[in-house]
Amino acid sequence: MTPALRPDVRAFLDLVSASPLARLGDYGIEEARAISNQMRSPPPDPGSVRVSDTSFTHPGGDIALRCYDPGTSHTSTPLMVYFHGGGFVMGDLDSHHQLCLTLAAGVGLPLVSVAYRLAPENPWPAAPDDAAAAARWLAVHGAELFDTETTGLVLAGDSAGANLAAVTARALADTPAACPVLAQCLLYPCVSLDPTTRSMRENGEGLFLTRTALDWFTAHYRAPSDSPRYNLLAFDQAGMPPTLLVTAEFDPLRDEGRAYAARLAEAGVSVTYQEVRGHIHGCFGFAPAIRSTKRDVDRAIAALGVLLS
Incomplete structure (x- = not known):
């Protein structure tokens, strides 16, 4: 059977194709960011999750953090550290x-989102420097943010x-940091x-993330293609x-994701692999606009729960 896009994914792509977002790699940085911001949904109701902002300082500067407390009553818990996408x-x-x-809310863990420095103003290795510094800082100070002992980190x-x-x-x-990565x-x-x-050849045009955009991101990030602080296949x-x-x-990016899952498994790492059928890059972030995505997000959350248990 020939793979097919879901109907609601196709409808979403039809809307995107008529917008400047389809030609993201043709714009300057500020214009591209403004175009991307136009896609954002209105801020959602946080429900039972308590949200607060803070920051920490390391040699690279001040890094903003957003804390999500699902309100679970545990004296000790893992802490999820989240790094956003965006090339x-x-x-x-x-x-x-x-x-x-x-x-x-779904995993039931406190979560901290990290606003690492962006290229081209701060090219590689600013982002991995910030990410590592944030994880190490949270391993020590997570308990203060959520009033619960941090037993380990979940990096996401x-x-x-x-x-x-x-x-x-x-x-x-x-x-190692002050607590382990779980x-x-x-x-x-x-x-x-x-x-x-x-997948790069077949999916690089007309399916939201294009080869032109990928080349644009890469040129701005300026990471060495063989560095183990960029290429995930370059380290043990x-x-x-x-x-x-x-x-x-x-x-x-599908096939390199598959290859990395295989590389981890070959090294003896426990891997749970899921492929979202009929969907495109960035799919979890499009859940408010592409309703069928909810079941995929729920399935991933359930798998993460099993992995942590």
Whole structure:
């Protein structure tokens, strides 16, 4: 059977194709960010999740954090640390607010979203520097933010943020933080941007994330393609934490996500792999607009719960 987009995904893409978002790589940084911001849904009702903002300082500067407390009554709990996507160039605490609310409530863990520095104003390695510094700071100070003992970290992110989560997991495996990394949750990760994969060839045009946009992001981020602080296939996977890895069927990054899941499994890492059928890159962030996505988010949340248990 020939793979097919879901009807509500196709309807969403039809809307995007008529908007400037379809030509994101043709614009300057500020204009592209403004176009991306226009896609944001109104701030959702946080429900039972308590939300607050704070920050910390490290040698790279002040890093803003947003804390999500689901209100679970535990004296000790893991802490989820979330790194947003956006090609290392776009995105912030507001762009992924809806998804972070959903994850905190669904998994039932306190969550902190990290506003790492963006390229091109702060090119690589500013983002992985900030990500590692945030994880280490939260390993020490998470208890103060949520009034509960932090038993370990769950490093999570989508796309570029998933890349940062894995790079940070490797850094903390090599030089441990004040508490262990218990798991990583990687949503349609940027792994190496290999241009030769089948998914890159077949899904690189007309399916939201394009090869033109990927080249644009890469040129601004300026990371060495073979650096283990960027290319997830360039470092030893031994000792990496149990992993939930999610890809999307019509994502140009699909095949490198599959390859990374296989590489982790070959190294003896416990891997739960899910592929969201009939969907595109960034799918979890589109849940308010593409209603069928809710079941995929729920399935990932359930798998993460099993992984942590």
